[in-house]
Amino acid sequence: MTPIATPDAQPADISRTEALRRACLFELRHLTGLRSTWIVLALIAALSAYPGVASLFILHPGDKVTTDDLLSTILWTPQVAQISTLGFYLMVLATGPVSTELIRGTARTTWLTVGGREIAYWAKCATGAVLGAVIAWAASAAELLTVGVGVLIRRAHWTGFTDLLMPIGRLMLWSACWMVLCTAVASLMRNRVGPILILILGPLLAERLLAVLIGQMPWKALDHIAGWLPFAAGRAMLVDVSSLPEDQRLFTSVLVGSDLSAPVAALVFMAWTALAACAGFALYRRRHG
Helix, strand or coil: CCCCCCCCCCCCCCCHHHHHHHHHHHHHHHHHCCHHHHHHHHHHHHHHHHHHHHHHHHCCCCCEECHHHHHHHHCCCHHHHCCCCHHHHHHHHHHHHHHHHHHHCCHHHHHHHHCCHHHHHHHHHHHHHHHHHHHHHHHHHHHHHHHHHHHHHHCCEECCHHHHHHHHHHHHHHHHHHHHHHHHHHHHCCCCHHHHHHHHHHHHHHHHHHHHHHHHCCCHHHCCHHHHCHHHHHHHHHCCHHHCCHHHHHHHHHHHCCCCCHHHHHHHHHHHHHHHHHHHHHHHCCCCC
């Protein structure tokens, strides 16, 4: 008698590591097969090339392009949008597959294909994290390359190129965590709109209101808690407030919402990401597809 396959069944002769690797490849093929993926990547590529095109009209012979001139562009202006603008495009790649499977009832097919809910969920997280980091690196490289071409054409000067390596590394780490966070939020809600609204309004409105409420409490010990909230830590991770000149530090820390140093903020943001991933997994494993 042939045993009945269940969503959490896994061949006995395949290790969990191999099963996860195959599941990651399955998720990657799934993403590359979606038209929306290529539309998002095309938009990111166009926006990454924009600074180089703009430099042709802004720069004049003899001008100097410094690290500060490029830093806001490389990090996709997290102070203004409260997250890196790159995150708005990455969230489409991270939330789409999870939400679509749960809404259309195709998640069970994925579970049977990859060997269970657990493998499927962590494969989505791992694939998203790697993809986010690679896209952040590629976008940064494209911006630097196009700006470099613009500098050469306009006969300008570029200084402090190596100073951008650390910010790019932080952007890659932030993007990887952001993709995992988006996957976790999508797993908590069985619709498409809800996760997008939470991921947009959370850093822009909800967390800011929470920080204001914390600031109104009479206990002075709570004054610095707002800087340890997830999205504030993510912004501080991208914009290293502690490295800024004293006259810029106060204003920038208000925009960022945290005065944590970049290394500490990175650890805090990763901890929040891990907590959200575990919460998403706890609910995802109870889904019925």
